[in-house]
Amino acid sequence: MLESMSLPAIDLQPLWITLQVAFYTTVLLIVLGTPLALWLARVEGIKKAVFEAMVALPLVLPPTVLGFYLLVTIGPGGPIGDLWASFGFAPLTFSMTGLVIGSFLYSLPFAIQPLMHGFEQLGKRPGEVAATLGAGPVDRFFSVTLPLTRRHYLVAATLAFAHTVGEFGVILMIGGNIPGVTQVASIAIYDHVDALEYTQAHILSAIMLVMSLVVLSIVYGVNRRMEVRFK
Amino acid sequence: MRQSTLSSTLHGHLKIQRGEFCLDTGEFEIPTTGLTAIFGHSGSGKTTFLRCLAGFEREAEGQVIFSEQAWLQQGKSRPIHKRGLGYVFQEASLFPHLNVEGNLRYGLKRARKNSTGLVNIEFEQVVEWLGLNDLLNRNATTLSGGERQRVAIGRTLLSQPKILMMDEPMASLDLFAKRAIMPYLERLRDELEIPILYISHSPEEVERLADTVIFMHQGNVMSIEPIEQALNREDTPLYQGSEPRSVLSAQIVEHIKEEGLTRLKAGEAELFVPAIEGVKDINIGSNVRVVISAQQVSLMAAQPNQTSMLNHLPVKIEAIEEHNEYSYLIKLRVTNEPWPLVAQVTKRSFKTLNLQIGQAWVAAIKSVSILN
Numbered sequence: 001m002l003e004s005m006s007l008p009a010i011d012l013q014p015l016w017i018t019l020q021v022a023f024y025t026t027v028l029l030i031v032l033g034t035p036l037a038l039w040l041a042r043v044e045g046i047k048k049a050v051f052e053a054m055v056a057l058p059l060v061l062p063p064t065v066l067g068f069y070l071l072v073t074i075g076p077g078g079p080i081g082d083l084w085a086s087f088g089f090a091p092l093t094f095s096m097t098g099l100v101i102g103s104f105l106y107s108l109p110f111a112i113q114p115l116m117h118g119f120e121q122l123g124k125r126p127g128e129v130a131a132t133l134g135a136g137p138v139d140r141f142f143s144v145t146l147p148l149t150r151r152h153y154l155v156a157a158t159l160a161f162a163h164t165v166g167e168f169g170v171i172l173m174i175g176g177n178i179p180g181v182t183q184v185a186s187i188a189i190y191d192h193v194d195a196l197e198y199t200q201a202h203i204l205s206a207i208m209l210v211m212s213l214v215v216l217s218i219v220y221g222v223n224r225r226m227e228v229r230f231k
Numbered sequence: 232m233r234q235s236t237l238s239s240t241l242h243g244h245l246k247i248q249r250g251e252f253c254l255d256t257g258e259f260e261i262p263t264t265g266l267t268a269i270f271g272h273s274g275s276g277k278t279t280f281l282r283c284l285a286g287f288e289r290e291a292e293g294q295v296i297f298s299e300q301a302w303l304q305q306g307k308s309r310p311i312h313k314r315g316l317g318y319v320f321q322e323a324s325l326f327p328h329l330n331v332e333g334n335l336r337y338g339l340k341r342a343r344k345n346s347t348g349l350v351n352i353e354f355e356q357v358v359e360w361l362g363l364n365d366l367l368n369r370n371a372t373t374l375s376g377g378e379r380q381r382v383a384i385g386r387t388l389l390s391q392p393k394i395l396m397m398d399e400p401m402a403s404l405d406l407f408a409k410r411a412i413m414p415y416l417e418r419l420r421d422e423l424e425i426p427i428l429y430i431s432h433s434p435e436e437v438e439r440l441a442d443t444v445i446f447m448h449q450g451n452v453m454s455i456e457p458i459e460q461a462l463n464r465e466d467t468p469l470y471q472g473s474e475p476r477s478v479l480s481a482q483i484v485e486h487i488k489e490e491g492l493t494r495l496k497a498g499e500a501e502l503f504v505p506a507i508e509g510v511k512d513i514n515i516g517s518n519v520r521v522v523i524s525a526q527q528v529s530l531m532a533a534q535p536n537q538t539s540m541l542n543h544l545p546v547k548i549e550a551i552e553e554h555n556e557y558s559y560l561i562k563l564r565v566t567n568e569p570w571p572l573v574a575q576v577t578k579r580s581f582k583t584l585n586l587q588i589g590q591a592w593v594a595a596i597k598s599v600s601i602l603n
Contacts, residue, residue: 125324128287131311132318133338133390134345143337147328 010200013180014188015207021096021171021184022164025103029111029160030153032104037115038145052116056109063106067173070102074174094176099184102170110159118152119145151223158219162212239263241394241426243294243303245283254279254450256293261455263298263394263426265442268458270431270469276450277430278398284428285318285396286311297394312341317392319400323379325371331382332367338390350391352423357385360422361415377408381415388419395419395427401436416440434469438462438478438520439602444469463571475525475560478602479570483507483515492541497521498568503541504599520602525560527597528574530584534593542596546572548588561586563594 040051058066074080074092084092092098126148130140146153168186175182177191185204192201242260247253254276261267269277283291286308295302297316302309317338325334335354343350358364361381366374374382380400387395400416401409420427420440431437437444437458444461446453446468453468461467462478481495486506495502502521535543549571550562559581563572572594576586586592 124287125320126326128311128318129320129324129326130337132285132316132392133386134312134341135337136310136312139341144326148326 010203011179011188014183014185015204017096017181017183018165018185021099021103022161024096024100025107025164026111026157026161028100028104029107030157033108033111033115033156037112038119040112040116041119055112058106059109063167063169064173066106067102067170070105070170070174074098074101093174094178094182096182099171099175099182102174103164103167106167106170107160107163110163111156114152114156114159115149118149122148154219154223158216162216165208165212239298241284241295241297241428243296245280245291245293245295245303247279247283247288247291249279252276252279252450254283254291256280256452259445259452259455261426261428261445262443266420266427266429266440267443267445267455268429268431268437268441269445269447270434270437271447273432274449275447277432277447279450280447280452281396281398281428281430285316286314315391315393317387317390317395319380319384319387319395319397321399321402323376323383325374325379325382325386327372329371330367331363331369331371331374334371334382334386335363335367335389338386342389342391352388352391354389357388360418361385375408376404377411380404380408380412384415384419388423393425395423395425397427397429399430399432413439437469438522475554475573475575477523477525477570477572479521479523480518481521482518485515495519495521497570498565500544500565500568501542502596502599504601507601522600522602523572523596524598524600525573525575527599528563528572529595529597530561530574530576530580530586530592531595532584532592535595538595540595540597542599544568544572544594544596546592546594548586548590548592551586551588559586563592565594566591 036055040048040055043051071093072078074084076082076085076091076093081092092101122145126144127140130144135143166186167184168190171182171184172187175184177183177187179188183191185208189201189204189208192198192204240260240263242258244258245254245256252274269281271277279288282288283293284295284302286295286302289308291303292306294304296304297314300309300314301307302314325331326337329337335357339350339354358367361384363382363385366378366382371379371382380403384397384400401412404412417440420442429436429440431440441458443455443457445455446461448468456464459478459480461469479497481497481502483493484496484501485494486492487494488506491506492503493505493507495504504521507519530546531543534545545566546563547566548561549564552560552562554560554575558575558577561574561576563574565572574594576584
């Protein structure tokens with residue numbers, strides 16, 4: 001069906017922006033999510049319940065709610081937005097940085113939960129063993145915890161990346177829809193459909209579909225091979 | 232004087248509340264030589280005590296000083312990786328992402344890097360000691376229980392610990408694996424110059440391995456005493472509920488091959504036991520622990536001229552107590568010897584012989600067994 005039509009010029013820029021946002025968000029989630037997940041895996045009682053709930057909020061809140069609160073805090077006139085501006089930085093809203101901050105919060109549970117479960121499943125023992133063998137906290141993390149939870153890292157990174165790629169509401173609220181700056185693929189597709197440009201929507205959607213399928217297949221394949229058990 | 236003894240001990244006091252369970256050791260002072268067993272029933276707090284000593288339990292309060300180095304004092308806890316302790320867990324807890332050699336070298340690498348960098352225990356030595364040569368390239372997850380535990384012990388030794396803590400390292404092993412690993416433990420005890428703290432609920436393990444025993448009961452340290460004292464104490468917790476027996480130290484004098492016997496000396500008294508030559512590390516002059524069950528000891532009026540029994544010793548009755556409905560326990564002292572002997576006699580024989588404290592008799596020993 002596609003062949004019968006002459007291909008219209010299609011702007012692939014939104015795809016590129018999507019991948020960039022997803023990449024930065026994932027890196028940030030893994031780096032900053034690790035200490036948070038380590039802490040959550042260790043605390044008990046009411047503290048754990050409250051913080052777990054806070055991390056899980058984006059799962060239940062409509063993205064527009066999260067986007068709205070972000071807009072009023074990091075936008076011009078918001079407390080963080082003003083602080084940011086007082087350092088002389090360009091506004092966070094309608095910028096790549098703003099998109100990454102929004103995506104970070106929106107995808108937080110998808111990175112934190114697999115990591116936290118990984119650390120809980122691993123238990124205290126490997127760390128205790130490593131400590132008695134002379135390894136300090138950082139050494140213990142990189143020589144024992146990380147290699148033994150690498151599957152959970154893979155799952156966390158994949159989910160965080162995939163979820164960010166699929167994001168729509170939050171980005172629309174804080175990023176607007178500036179072509180070439182903050183227009184991501186999901187929004188571009190919506191625009192194309194809105195303008196009745198079905199061919200462009202088809203192409204972008206198909207690329208997203210195939211890309212997601214390939215990435216997930218690779219991840220699931222690798223995941224199976226990485227299985228390690230601690231005895 | 233007090234200070235000088237304390238400088239080479241592990242001492243302090245510890246307290247921790249765990250739900251219903253409370254560990255409260257009171258002041259303890261553990262010698263830093265030889266093997267010290269921590270003995271008690273399950274639930275007596277052995278593992279909690281050792282974990283608190285090692286520093287795994289953050290909520291533990293009190294004080295722990297090891298050879299003048301403060302491990303826990305005024306709420307400050309020295310990080311575990313800076314304590315120089317080795318810990319062998321009940322389950323081997325090998326790192327599954329490393330092979331056997333990787334596991335063994337994990338602690339060694341870090342010991343080489345630290346400030347002192349002193350390595351007294353070499354890789355090759357440990358591999359030889361624990362018979363690990365054929366395992367080095369194996370995946371840690373494919374080993375048998377006994378092999379895993381040997382690797383875990385080796386890994387710990389190679390981290391160059393100044394004290395070795397072992398939490399029932401044989402508890403998860405079957406009898407066969409236990410028997411196989413016991414000689415390795417004895418070798419560690421004899422050849423290493425570092426103190427070993429060893430949790431056990433098995434009297435056999437304690438009497439075979441320990442130099443000192445810590446008795447624990449319901450979260451308290453009841454006593455810390457030398458093994459000889461613990462073994463021969465009448466109310467020793469080691470043998471609660473088991474048959475009465477005496478334990479003594481003896482030296483191997485001679486192996487009489489053609490008769491299949493080994494001659495021992497306990498003080499000046501001689502004992503014959505079935506030949507124990509050929510067993511590893513049992514040489515002339517070495518010390519063994521001898522167990523004599525009270526049921527194996529009978530009393531005779533005079534030194535027999537003709538008897539098939541090899542072991543008979545002049546004794547004096549020191550005490551008499553009722554053992555059960557049908558028998559008495561007679562506490563004996565071997566003439567000119569420091570060691571005690573206990574005999575179990577029926578109430579009928581007791582009456583016939585008219586046994587009384589202070590009388591001299593000859594104790595005939597039907598069988599003697601050797602612990603190690």
